[in-house]
Amino acid sequence: MKAKTKIFGIIAFINLVLFLVAYNIRPIKVNYDAKEVQLKFTVPPNFPQPGSQYDQHFVTPAGFKLGRILFYDRALSIDNSISCASCHQSFSAFSDQNKHVSQGFKQCSGTRNTPALFNLAWQKEFMWDGRVKLFQLSSHNAIINPCEIANSMAGAVEKLRANGHYTDLFRNAYGSVDIDSARLLNALTQFMSMLVSANSRYDKYRRYEQGGVFTTDEKNGYILFRQKCSACHKEPLFTDLSYRNTGLDLVSIDRGRDSSTHLATDVGKFRVPSLRNIEVTAPYMHDGRFATLEDVLTHYANGVKRNTHLDEQLRHNGTLGLALSSSDQHKIIAFLKTLTDKEFLTDVRFQIP
Ligand code: HEC
Numbered sequence: 001m002k003a004k005t006k007i008f009g010i011i012a013f014i015n016l017v018l019f020l021v022a023y024n025i026r027p028i029k030v031n032y033d034a035k036e037v038q039l040k041f042t043v044p045p046n047f048p049q050p051g052s053q054y055d056q057h058f059v060t061p062a063g064f065k066l067g068r069i070l071f072y073d074r075a076l077s078i079d080n081s082i083s084c085a086s087c088h089q090s091f092s093a094f095s096d097q098n099k100h101v102s103q104g105f106k107q108c109s110g111t112r113n114t115p116a117l118f119n120l121a122w123q124k125e126f127m128w129d130g131r132v133k134l135f136q137l138s139s140h141n142a143i144i145n146p147c148e149i150a151n152s153m154a155g156a157v158e159k160l161r162a163n164g165h166y167t168d169l170f171r172n173a174y175g176s177v178d179i180d181s182a183r184l185l186n187a188l189t190q191f192m193s194m195l196v197s198a199n200s201r202y203d204k205y206r207r208y209e210q211g212g213v214f215t216t217d218e219k220n221g222y223i224l225f226r227q228k229c230s231a232c233h234k235e236p237l238f239t240d241l242s243y244r245n246t247g248l249d250l251v252s253i254d255r256g257r258d259s260s261t262h263l264a265t266d267v268g269k270f271r272v273p274s275l276r277n278i279e280v281t282a283p284y285m286h287d288g289r290f291a292t293l294e295d296v297l298t299h300y301a302n303g304v305k306r307n308t309h310l311d312e313q314l315r316h317n318g319t320l321g322l323a324l325s326s327s328d329q330h331k332i333i334a335f336l337k338t339l340t341d342k343e344f345l346t347d348v349r350f351q352i353p
């Protein structure tokens, strides 16, 4: 090879590496030989116990490892184009940053914003409308949803059976080589139930731990938050897990909770989302209509519509919304940013294996 061609080759290679680094492009192939990590589900000291629906001895290292690989593996889709992580990305607390609504198989546009995934062991129902009653079934929903992974359970299982790497992974996790849909859902659920976020600066502040310091604005924001927001966004999960209508529209476009309960009073009600890691999960609301936290606060202060099913909390004494000056809004946002859990967002156990 001529020296010139060699140098050109080296420069091209360096450019490629710089490009990949600059655009944060990660390999999409999973490492089936990833190391197993020792881990155990533990309840953070400032959290309540998860409900009886969650078995705290459910996770094993081999089950978690399998679930982690499955979560990132595009092999679950018919044409290897999409995985759970295509929509649920670790750096945005497993939500889909900057997408209003989800985008699935063959660019299919969904109708709802991809929720963040963490502290799911405390949840009793799943999805914005709570229509899924079992944790395992949220993965089932994602695999067969024509606008998400768009496969069938049988199709996904077939693809895993045909992929030699999974034989050992299933054997290690479940004691035999059988690959079936129950095990597939079980492993994904094991991975997701370990996604516990409880080490934000707020948590350290509450637990009097090192680094748990608030500025004056954050302290005042916390006081305001407790007065105005915590009736619904209840600590420490920052949700009371109820369904509420926040007056986003005069007439709700998405029926929300009603599509599951068929109760007229539930039209336009959505699950109160947690506000943990809210700084990194924009855009906001079930349809991703608000780009920033400022927009959300403006809604609560001036934008609440007199929807027939508007929540009591947002129509005190006949006035719509919450009384919030712009300085109040600013302080509340400062407080909300203390809920970002960097340890969770960068936890190597949850990244692509
Ligand atoms: C195309 C994007 C997309 C893909 C791919 C996807 N999801 Fe989701 N996920 C969503 C959306 C959107 C919702 C909310 C749907 C709703 O409320 O109707 C959701 C909801 C969930 C929930 C419920 C969360 C909650 O707080 O109630 C879980 C759990 C979940 N997904 C796990 C998975 C798993 C596991 C996979 C892979 C097997 C996956 N998702 C693949 C977009 C996606």
Ligand code: HEC
Pocket: 225, 228, 229, 230, 231, 232, 233, 243, 244, 245, 246, 248, 270, 271, 272, 273, 274, 275, 278, 281, 283, 284, 285, 286, 287, 293, 296, 300, 311, 313, 314, 322, 332
């Ligand atoms: C009446 C109960 C209620 C009160 C009070 C309330 N919220 Fe909410 N909040 C909700 C519900 C329900 C949603 C989801 C609405 C939707 O998507 O349709 C939500 C959504 C949000 C979101 C977007 C979350 C996401 O993941 O998209 C933020 C941010 C938020 N609220 C902050 C606040 C703040 C700050 C306050 C106090 C100033 C507050 N909320 C008061 C019920 C409430």
